[in-house]
Amino acid sequence: MEQTHFTLFYDGLCPICRKEVAWLSRWNKRGRLEFRDINADGFDPGLYRKTFEDLMAEIHGVYPDGRLVKGATAFRAAYRAVGLGWLLAPTGWPLLKPLFDRLYALFARHRLRLGHYFGGNPCQDGRCEIPKR
Secondary structure, three states: OOOOOEEEEEOOOOHHHHHHHHHHHHHOOOOOEEEEEOOOOOOOHHHHOOOHHHHHHOOEEEOOOOOEEEOHHHHHHHHHHOOOHHHHHHHHOOOOHHHHHHHHHHHHHHHHHHHHHHOOOOOOOOOOOOOOO
């Protein structure tokens, strides 16, 4: 197996996030993308100088050298790691990047409410709520 090129942090209680991770996992033939559920026992966001609330607000990922990225940038890195960077490449083009970054931020704010359309249940314990900023 080749060295991991990127680690994506995701919310394992979010049905949309789980579906995205499952889809990316199918393409992760070379093992270049690692996934870490921020809700898993033992996960410590402090290791990345972040809080749980930071990681719930938008998706994050880390490169092997320790560089932390978030939002649409994290998705672009994850897709590149599995060989599908071309799918999201236009979202990083200088003229389109601000638009796609804003669209992702809007989605991130509403992802838990949208989750029930993807087979999710309403949040019962408050742990899966996105903190107010």
